[in-house]
Amino acid sequence: MTRVPLLSVENLTVQFRGDSGWVTAIEDVSFEIGAGENLGIVGESGSGKSVSALSILRLHGRANTRYASGAIRFGGRDLLSMSERELRKVRGGDIAMIFQDPMSSLNPVLTIAEQIIEPLQLHQGLSSAAARRRAIELLEMVRIADAGRRIDEYPHRLSGGMRQRVMIAIAIACQPKLLIADEPTTALDVTIQGQILELLRDLQREIGMSVVLITHDLGVIAEFAQRVLVMYAGRVIEQAPVAALFNRPMHPYTDGLIDAVPKLDGDLHRLTTIPGSIPDLATVIPGCRFNPRCREAMDVCRRNAPALLPVGPDHLSRCPPRAAARGAA
């Protein structure tokens, strides 16, 4: 790989303080994202995808989080070992973030203007008047009609889709190099979802930023991402270019995720699911963490923790039996 990564997460392990000591939320997570690239991170609730995303800007509660090992390199520096003060310059500046629930992600007692102007003044040192002009431009960029009037309203006057647009306007205010979008469309109507994704794509072209898109929706991934990271129980289990992932999934869990997407040409009366549910963080599962739910589990899966192995061009999988079978074929 000759790609020079914009951001690279290396062997990241994050732990949270629980009632009975520290539990590991994500373990040995590594991935990188190139300039202008779209990376999708997919997985069920509890797979560690949001934890990974929030860890990039160290947005977990400080008292109860431990970045036990690893590094997050961005522009030649390690975000994990930066001081809070240095990190604040990166947050909202070079790396911005939008969240799942636009209804609760905006401050209800501050106007839209106050919330967009804040990063402009913090990172670019704009005067109030200049920042306000820029904020109106940003609202127009995210296609909010009548931006000059809307800017002085409070969030509760806006619909969910509009609020997510405002969140995006805040995020792109300082023309970030990387936008982390944590399930940005999950809380929205289907029609609005499409609009938001389209908007993100257009803005990405205009600004030339990279996007990390976290979702549980493979449809969104297929539409948006170039490369995909599949996570399960706090680990990366497969990583591949988007076409390879859908055409040649190399992990039984990925099979399950793809099969679980309802297809219009198949049996419409039966939804395919993956049996069982994602294990609790504190549960210790010997061998492969997916083996209790895996249709193809063998003895070796219950004994040995599998490694992430290359199975094709830019394609990694944490399922050695599958890799061996496909490799032989």
Add this chain to the structure above:
Amino acid sequence: MLRIVVIRLIQAIPVLLLIAVMAFILMHLIPGDPAVVIAGADAGPAAVERIRHELGLDRPILEQLLSWLVNLGTGDFGRSLVLNQTVLSAVGERLPVTMSLAMLSLAITLPVGVFLGILAAYFRGSWIDAAVMTLALVGVSVPAFWIGILSVILFSVTLGWFPSAGYAPLLANGPGAWLSSLIQPAFILSLFQIGFLARMTRSGMLDVLDQDFIRTARAKGVSEWRTVGRHAFRNALVGVVTVAGIILSLLIGGSVVIEQVFALPGIGRLVVQAILARDYPLIQGTMLLFGFAFVVINICVDLIYLWVDPRVRYD
């Protein structure tokens, strides 16, 4: 805005009327007779009866109530039975003392209580949180008169920093003496309120600090100080304003005890004297005044809500 004030004032009229009637009935239910107090221990039944007649206390209760209410309507609160002055002038003389005390105490309570509450919430679970909450518990639990007496022994008797009793009017004695005569009672009055406010601020802030928009603020690169002080506190402010309103009401009530301890000639002492002497018009007048003060405080709190919370503004 003005419309809301007018509506709230009109709504307050039946409340005040109810307070007036309740005050009247309650006082007449309490055993005791002002005529006996005025006539003195040695007076015979005839003398007492003559005083009763002079004061109009021998008329039927209902008639007394009605004539009092009618006079109220013309702005006449009646005359004190024992003080030889009108109720309005007796109250007017003492009001500045109580107001000074309440305002000074509020001025101490608000910044200290809010600051401690925010501190405890931000450092929840740490020793700072534990220290603030212990302090708050002590402040809420320890009776003001006892702390007051201890404080007088230390600061007035032993150290001689402040006068132990009495009030120095602002205009006659200047701000130094005025402040020095009030700072000790005001601070002691604040102790309870600070504990109360710190607890309420803490729980309000704890709710807000877990909200998604706090994470958004951090993701924008906003400093911790600004995140807590602006993004979080602005949201917790609604609760703080409510509590501040309650505190101001409590301060007026709390002044009854503290004015006794520090011999301050305020409304609180006036009420105690009036009750002991069964001075009906004076008691009724001051109760009405307290009621009116509560109504005004509540209107102010509602108006501040409008300013603090945009969601209320549009409804």
